Amino acid sequence: MAEYFQEEKTKVWLIHQPVLNVFNSLATQWRIGAVGPSGLDYSVLPVVMDLHSINQKERAQMFADLQVMESAALEQMRENNQQ
Numbered sequence: 001m002a003e004y005f006q007e008e009k010t011k012v013w014l015i016h017q018p019v020l021n022v023f024n025s026l027a028t029q030w031r032i033g034a035v036g037p038s039g040l041d042y043s044v045l046p047v048v049m050d051l052h053s054i055n056q057k058e059r060a061q062m063f064a065d066l067q068v069m070e071s072a073a074l075e076q077m078r079e080n081n082q083q
Contacts, residue, residue: 019065022052026066037077040070 012020025048029041045063054062 016065018052018054018058019062019069022048022054022062023066023069025052036081037074039074040066 022045026040026044029044030037031039031041045066049059049062
């Protein structure tokens with residue numbers, strides 16, 4: 001999966017740091033199909049959220065934010081494969 005990601009220095013607003021940390025922890029949890037990545041394996045998400053001390057009240061929003069990031073990552077990976 002490393003070939004899909006490029007190193008860039010980017011400033012992140014502190015409010016977005018928790019979801020970025022969780023997303024980065026899921027880097028090895030992509031489901032791969034015949035045509036490439038299809039999405040993240042959500043079954044590990046509770047464990048990862050526990051490791052990052054995400055409380056129960058924040059988890060629904062965290063999941064929604066992760067889905068936005070997942071969608072953008074999939075779009076970028078597909079674009080990179082077409083080049």
